[in-house]
Amino acid sequence: MEIGARVAKARAERGVTQAQLAASIGMDRTALAKIESGSRRVAVVELVAIARELRHRVEWFVDETPPALASYRGAQANVAVQVIDTELDSLVRDAEFVTSRCPELVEGQPEPLPHPATAEEAEELATSARRLLGLELSQPAHEFSRLAASVGLLVFAVDLGEGADAGTVLLRHGGVALVNGHWRVGRRRLAAAHELGHYLVADQFSLDWRVAASEAQGIEARLDRFARALLLPGEDLRERWTNWLIASDETWRDAAVRATSHYGVDMATLARRLLEVGLVDTHCADNIRRVHTKQADIVEKNLVVRDELAPVALPRPYERAVLKLYRHEVITADRALGLLRGSFDQDSLPDLPPIPESEIWEVTS
Incomplete structure (x- = not known):
């Protein structure tokens, strides 16, 4: 019955009907229906054909579900x-x-x-x-x-x-x-x-x-x-942000472009982090979220992509x-x-x- 239930689940995920799956593997539709309901055994050759057609490995149909996933599915069946x-x-x-x-x-x-x-x-x-x-x-x-x-x-x-x-x-x-x-x-x-x-x-x-x-x-x-x-470790971000703004005499936009490249984050994440460590106010953070790094920025600032x-x-x-x-x-x-x-x-x-x-x-x- 468990194998049959997994066949039905995999078939539904692929979006095919019993008739379509049965025809593709040369099986009678009623035989497939009985396999899915658990009232008929499935031969190894049949299961291999089903697995190939539904793009699953054979063990997916016969091995137990990993415990963590089984526990999750039981608690969150409606998601x-x-x-x-x-x-x-x-x-x-x-x-x-x-x-x-x-x-x-x-x-x-x-x-x-x-x-x-x-x-x-x-x-x-x-x-x-x-x-x-x-x-x-x-x-x-x-x-x-x-x-x-x-x-x-x-x-x-x-x-x-x-x-x-x-x-x-x-x-x-x-x-x-x-x-x-x-x-x-x-x-x-x-x-x-x-x-x-x-x-x-x-x-x-x-x-x-x-x-x-x-x-x-x-x-x-x-x-x-x-x-x-x-x-974006706070202490390092504070030091670099200050240097980019003061030592290099760049704008906050330039500093934001450098920061996202250096730390490998997006502008929204950078803006949130700058707020958290007290380096910008809400207005500046909103402006940073709207910044897009341009090809010119990559070339002129010699950024690594x-x-x-x-x-x-x-x-x-x-x-x-x-x-x-x-x-x-x-x-x-x-x-x-x-x-x-x-x-x-x-x-x-x-x-x-x-x-x-x-x-x-x-x-x-």
């Missing part, structure tokens, strides 16, 4: 999160498979830190996080996926369209964060930093629709504050682990390409050594 839920489910299964064979991927997971109850505690959490990530006071948090992987959080970016910003699942060891690659780089990085906050305080599952979209209080607002403090977490983006340590499994022939090429989620093709995989002739004769004799 329409189908796209990110499905993508997270797939990522979690892949990550658990890879980390079970390459446990070094998540060896850096720290002990859970306390949930921040105030804005001040959110700032302290950011300071602790920067220390865990090995960042110096004045060092910007670039290559965020690499930094997060150093503490056991695997950050992936997939284009989810006009959906949720991000979600995080805590694994048995380590964690998986999914960032919506549909948005611009500053928003993607802010969402990734926010998810790191959920991970560090050991939230089993989190789903964030709009990171930093409101002034609402609660744990989400405090983790928004944490994310801004992580990406980064596009972190552009979809499809996978953590580099995860990619190396998958290639290691492929080199050691633990997984096939097809499995490796699936785990790499389309970011590689067959020709991009490493060459495997030829099988010695003696081994060939052992197999064929």
